[in-house]
Amino acid sequence: MPRLLVIAYSFPQPDEASGELRFFTLLSLLASKHKVLFCALSENGTTQPRNQASAQLEQAGITLGEVGLPHVLRHFKPDIVWFEFYHQARSDYLGLLERYCPQARLMVDSVDVHFNRLETRARLTGKTEDAAAARQMKAQELTAYASADMVIAVSNDDRQLILQELPQMRVEVVPNIHTVPSFPDRGKRHHGELLFVGGFKHDPNIDAMLYFCQEILPRIITTHPQTRLKIIGSNVPQAIQALASEHVDVLGYVPVTAPHLQSAYISVAPLRYGGGMKGKVGEAMSYGLPVVTTSFGAEGFGLQPDEDLLIGNDAETFAAQVIALLDDTELHDRVARRGYDFIKQHYSVPAVEQLLDSAMQGLLHVPPRKIPLHRKLKLGIKGWYMRNIAWRFTQA
Known part of the structure; x- marks a missing residue:
């Protein structure tokens, strides 16, 4: 069973917003076919405290990361890492993944293309500060996407927006997902x-x-x-x-x-x-x-x-x-x-589940990224230093 590490800022609350519902539903589907470890990490990298939302994940068969990412990666070697939103694909997290699990494939779930939302707002308001915010967001967002092996978009429109900027990027569509009751009277x-x-x-x-x-x-x-x-x-x-x-x-x-x-x-x-x-x-x-x-x-x-x-x-x-x-x-x-x-x-759930399965299977067949020799040497030296020297200072 493939191992999946999910990195997000918080535990999804499906009763709060449609994006949260989508995320929780996708995680529940993934848990039936993957060994899923979920890490909710605050801005300083510490784990978020458990709450009712985290209990829902556990009920869905998902394991929670209880400690920081370095410890998690020393004991859990994922085949795939799923970043929820572009801003979770941080340089410090990427460095840890490169060091501890260089074979892992990286995926960013865009949820929506944020710079597109800000660009449309800037066109509505005509404000220079809104246009500047959109440009800044675009640079940050595309940098995060470029660091991944795959980006998930929620629509083909969003997929095309990303491909216009990153033509070589692998972008798959996994849209919103809805439970469909009987047609009403x-x-x-x-x-x-x-x-x-x-x-x-x-x-x-x-x-x-x-x-x-x-x-x-x-x-x-x-x-x-x-x-x-x-x-x-x-x-x-x-x-x-x-x-x-x-x-x-x-x-x-x-x-x-x-x-x-x-x-x-x-x-x-x-x-x-x-x-x-x-x-x-x-x-x-x-x-x-x-x-x-x-x-x-x-x-x-x-x-x-x-x-x-x-x-x-x-x-x-x-x-x-x-x-x-x-x-x-x-x-x-x-x-x-x-x-x-x-x-x-x-x-519906069956329709989107097929798209999700296809994206995950496709990502598993992507060749692992090659790390340049100078990066391998740097990572090796840093690892040796942490194992043999740095720990002495923490004990002092």
């Missing part, structure tokens, strides 16, 4: 109930709700005054709390979103910038809930606009698409069924 939905789900540590979600409540919702209420919006998501800032009104319920974090996905009539995702694949869109469609979003919200899925979901890239069009679903039950049912069938075919 529209009669159980509450007509006029709109739903937004998204964690508010993510700036695009804050912008989306401010934009929707200020520019889109008033247009809908003009013709449909009974319309109400539910806002669900963790880490709600004051600016979002302040949106609460007779037409807006700010629920914040809820442990289970399913009851709300089953009762809502329409899912809205008015994202004006961002990158990657939007879990809120896929989750809503997996529950047979028709979605109105923007081109950013639909990005990466391969969906057909006006068939699988509705698109509105300005306030007037977005409001009109919501109103059309409220007024036309035939349109509502058709979009709901098309989106549901699409997610079930392409992003």
Whole structure:
């Protein structure tokens, strides 16, 4: 059974955000076919304390790293190392891996292409500081990707973005993954109930709700005054709390979103910038809930606009698409069924598991990286020094 070392900043919390749910689900699938050791390492390299999220990993058959990375690598020789996000592929961690397990293949899970998200924000705001932040992020992110044997992207769009910058890089797509329940009965939905789900540590979600409540919702209420919006998501800032009104319920974090996905009539995702694949869109469609979003919200899925979901890239069009679903039950049912069938075919657990297995098998067949002779000598001298001399000073 191949040995897999996963390095992340924290233990995944699948009830907090779609990216966390994806990560946890992928780890659970990997644990059935790999010996998985999970290291949650803080910025200073120490292990994060156990919590409820770490217990969920153990229940999934995953071993937790209890000590720092040097000790782990002296006793666990991985075939593959999985970095969650580019910023975990740090130079100090890479140095330790080169020293203790040079045969290991390295993989970075991009989750989304961060510099693309910042570039789209800079285009929206026109601010020079946003453009500078995007350039800095791009340099850091591409450096991390270039250090790996493989990069995982969540969509083919993200894959192409990476290949444009790193044409020789091996990039595989392992997208968001959704458990798909039975298709629901529209009669159980509450007509006029709109739903937004998204964690508010993510700036695009804050912008989306401010934009929707200020520019889109008033247009809908003009013709449909009974319309109400539910806002669900963790880490709600004051600016979002302040949106609460007779037409807006700010629920914040809820442990289970399913009851709300089953009762809502329409899912809205008015994202004006961002990158990657939007879990809120896929989750809503997996529950047979028709979605109105923007081109950013639909990005990466391969969906057909006006068939699988509705698109509105300005306030007037977005409001009109919501109103059309409220007024036309035939349109509502058709979009709901098309989106549901699409997610079930392409992003259900069985569908994504095949892509994950293919990526892992492909990585195992990548030849180990060759370490230059001068690097081998340097690593050998450093190892000898640590074993025979440095320990004396720690004992003193």
